[in-house]
Amino acid sequence: MLTVELFYASAKLSPKIESFFLSLFSGSASSSRIFMADAMLSSVLALLLISSCTHRVESSAEEEGFIWVEISNKGLDFAKNIFINTAESSLVPLELPDIEKSVDISVLGTVDMILSDITINAIQVTSSTVSTADSGVILTVYGATANLSMNWKYSYSTWLLVPIQVSDSGQASVQVSGMEIGLTLSLKNQQGSLSLSLVKNKCSVKDISINLEGGASWLYQGVVDAFEGKLTSAVEDAISSKINEEVAKLDSLLQSLPKEVPITSIATLNVTFVGDPVINKSSIALAINGLVSARDEDEDEDEDDTLFQNHHRALYNLIPSKGPDYMFTIFLHEIVIKSVLSVYYKAGKMHWIVDEVPDQFLLNTARWKFIVPNLYKQYPNDNMNLNISISSVPNIEIKEQQIDVTVTADVIINVLNDTEAVPVACISVEITGSAFPEISSKDVTGSITLHELAMSLVWSKVGDLNIPAIESIVLNVLRTGVLPYVNSRLGQGFSVPAFYGYTLQNTEILCSDSWIMVSSDVAPTNLDSGSIRTTTFS
Template identity: 25%
Template sequence: MGAQSLAVAGGALALCLTLAGATNPGFVVRITQAGLDYAHQQGIAILEKELAHLKLPDISGDFRIRHVGKVRYELSRLDLRSFHLPYSRISLVPNVGLQVAISNAFADVAGNWRVKIHFVRDHGSFDLKVENVYIKINLKLGSDTSGKPTIDTSYCSTRISKVRAHFSGRLGWLYNLFYSAIESRFRKILESEVCDIVVKSVYRELQPYLQTLPVTAKIDAVAGVDYSLVAPPNATAQSLDVELKGECFSLANRSAVPFPPLALSLPPDHDRMVYFAASSYFFNTAGFAYHAAGALVFEITDSTIPKDVGFHLNTTTFSAFIPQLEKMYPDTPMKLRLSASSAPFLNIGPGGLSLKPVVDIQAYAILPNSSLAPLFLLSLTGNVSAVINVKSGHIVGSLNVGRMKLSLKHSDVGTFQVRTLQSIMNIFASSILLPRINARLDQGFPLPLLDRIQLSNILVQFHQNFLLLGADVHYQPRG
C-alpha cells in the first residue's frame, strides 16, 4: 500500500473514530444562574460550619528588639471562635466550570501567649479580629468512568487585609512589638489553612453529594433508565448544561437501540432554576425496552371487564356481529390478547406528544378444557395524544385515544364485517386497555435528581423532538 493510500485510510479511520465518539445526549439537565445561586447558598452555609471548626497550629519563634535583645514567643491553644462569610457570589466560567468569590469575610480567634526576655517571663490571653478576608475558589467539573459527575478545586486563594489584636498582660509596651512580629506569620498560616479547608470541604462534602446523581434508575420491574454523563458538564455564560445518555433499557436483557438520539437545541429560557430536556429518544427507548421485554401484551377476559360496561366477553355477545360464532362455540367465554406488533414510536413537536400505535388483537374461545381456540386476528390503529406532568420527581403522563381504525388480518371463523366490531372494540380500548396503561404511566419515569432535592413551580413545554420541563428546586436537609 502506498503512502497516499495509507494517508487516506488513516484519515477515514480517524473520521470513523470521531463519529463514533460523538454521542448526542438523550436527556439534558440545564442549571441556570438562579439554580446555581440557590446551590451556592447551601454550599456557603456548609463552608461556614467547616471553617468554624478550623484547627490552627501553635506558633512559636523569636525576634530581636533593639536595646532589649532576643525575645522568645509562643502562641498556643488557638481557637477560631467563628468565621462568617456574609458576601459571596458564584459565577459561570465558560469551558472551565464555576468560580466562587467571597468578600468581606471576618473571623474571631482567641488563644494564649507566652514570651521570654532574658530572665523576664510573661503570659496571658489574646483576641484577634480577622477582617476583610477575600477568598476566590475555582471549581472544575468533570465525569468519572462510571458516568457520574465530579468536582474538584482547581484554584484557591485567600487574602486577609486586616488583623486587629488585643493582648492581656503586664508588659503593655511589649505587645505592639510582639504583635507586629507575628502578624505576618499568623496571616500566612490562616490564609493557607482556609484554602486547605475549602479543598477538603469540596472533597468531603460536595463531591460525595454529586455522586448521589443516579447513573441508572429503576423505572419498574421491567425497565430502567441510564442517566450516565456522555460528556463533562459544560459551563456557558448563562447556564451549566449536563448531557446524559437518557436511554431506557430492559432489566432482563439490555440490547442495542436500533436508532440514534437526535441533536437537542434548548431554548434560552432562564425563568426556572433547572430545566430537564427529555428527547423523543428517551421515550422511544422506553417503548423499545418494554416491547423487547414482552411487556406490551395485555390479556382481557370476562373477569377483567368492569361491571358497569354492561356486557360479557363471550361468543354470545360477539355473535351479534359474527353470527357464526354462536353455532361454532355456543355461549363460550372468550379471551382477547392485545399486543404491539412493533415498539410504539412517539413524536414530539411544538403541538405536543403523539403516537400512532399498531395493536394486534387476537380473539380466542376458551374451551371447557381451558385450551384456546383461535377465532380472528384484528389490527387496531389510532391516533393517541399524551398529557405530561411532573409528580414526586417523576415524569408522569396519561394517554388520550382519538379515532381508531380496525382491519381484519386473519379469521378462523369465516368472513365478517369488521366495521361492525368498531364500537365494541372502542369500549375495550377506552374502558379496559387505556386505564391499565395510564395507571402505569402515572407511576412515571424518575428524573435524574440529586439526593434530597424537591421540585416546585413546574413548567411543561413542547419543542421539536424533545419535552422541556422547568422547575425550581428545594433542598431538604436530613433530620
C-alpha cells in the same frame, strides 16, 4: 473575596453547533462552586444533573447526548447560596499549626512566645455573587469573617540575685474580617465522568483582631506585634490547604460515580457524560447519554443508527421558546422514551391478560351472539378473557404540543370453558392516538385522544369474524368507557417527588419536534410551591 472560575475544555462540536451554542447561551448565567466533598456532593450532583443544551457528534448513539440540562444565572445563584451555606459549616472546625516566636520586650529582654491549639471555629459569609464568562464560571464571596480560639504562653529569664524563669499562659480569641478567597476550578469530561481540578487557589485576610484573656499589660502589644502577620498567614494557608483537600475529595467522588443507574428491575439509565460542559457568560450546560438499556446486557449492535442522526436539529427552534427566568431547563429527546419501550418490549413485559373491562358483558360469548354466531354456538354464555401481546415496539413521535403514539398488538380471544382457557381467535390491532402532557399544582397531568383503530383477522377457530362490526363496537367502548376513565385518572395527576428537600416551582412543559422541554424553578419543600403553569407554543 472568594472567586471561583470553572473552566472547561472545548467540546468537540461541529462549527454549526458550536456557533449555535455561542448564541444560545448568551443570556443566562451559570456556575459551579464546590467546597466540601461529602456534605456537598448531593448539591453538586443536583446542580450538574440540572443543565441543558445541545451537542452533536458523529452518528454513534453512544457518543450522543439525549438528555441536556441547562442552569441559568437564576439557578446558579440559588445553588450558590446552598453551597456557601454548606461550606460555612463544612470548613470548620479547622486546626492551624502552632506558632512560636521570640521577641524583645524593653526591660524584660527576650521573651519566648507560643500560640497553640489554634482553631477556626466559625466562618460567616456576608456577601456573594455568581457569574459566568466564556472562560468559565465565577463565584465571588467577599467580606467573610472568621472566629478563632487559641492558647498562649510566654517565658523569659530574669536575674534577682539568681536566674529566675518567668512564665504565664492563658487563652485568646481572634476575629478575622475582610477575608477574600479566589479559586479557579476546571471541570472536564474524562472518559464519561466529570473531572474536577483546582487551577488556582488564593486566600487573603484584610484585618485580624486578637483579644487576650489574662496576662501582663505589656503582653497584648507584644503578641500583636509578634504574631499578627504570622497568624494572618496561618489562616490563609490553612483555608487554602483545606480547599485543596476537599476539592480533591470531591473529584474522587465524581470520578467514582456509576455510568449506569438502575431505574427498574430490568432497566438501567446510561448517565455517561457526553462532551465537556458548555459554559459561557449566560449559562452552564451539559449532556448525558440518557438511553435506557436492559440490565447486564450490552446494547444491540444492530440498533437502527438512523434514529441517532440529526436529532438535535429541532433544538434550534425549541430553545428560544424557553422562558429566561427559570432556574433550569431539561431537554429530553423522544429516543430516550423509545429506548425505555424497547427494553420492556424485548424483556416480554408488554403482555397482559384482560378479564375485567368497564362493560363486563363484552367478555361473554352472549354479547357476540349475532356478530360471531359460531362463537356463541360452540361456547354459549361462556366468559372470555383477552391475551394481549404488543407485537412490535410502540412508536412515539413528539410533535408540536403533543406526543403521537402508535401501538400494534395481537389479541388472542380465550373462552373460559370450566377451568380451561381455550384460544378461539387472534386479531391484529393497531391503535394510534395522542398524549398531551401538562404540569399543574406540583403534579404531572395530561390527557389522551384516540385517532384510529384498525383490526385484521390473524386466525380463527370459530369461522370468519365480522371485523368491521367488532371494530365498531370496540372503538365505541374505548371512546365512551375506557378513555374517559383513563383521562379522569390522568387529570388527577401524579405527584412530582421532592429531591433532597427541594421541589419544583413555576414549572412549564413544552413539546416540539422530537423534544420535551421542562423549565422550572426550585424551592425548599417547607415553602409554598407557588403557581405551576403549563404552556404550549406554536
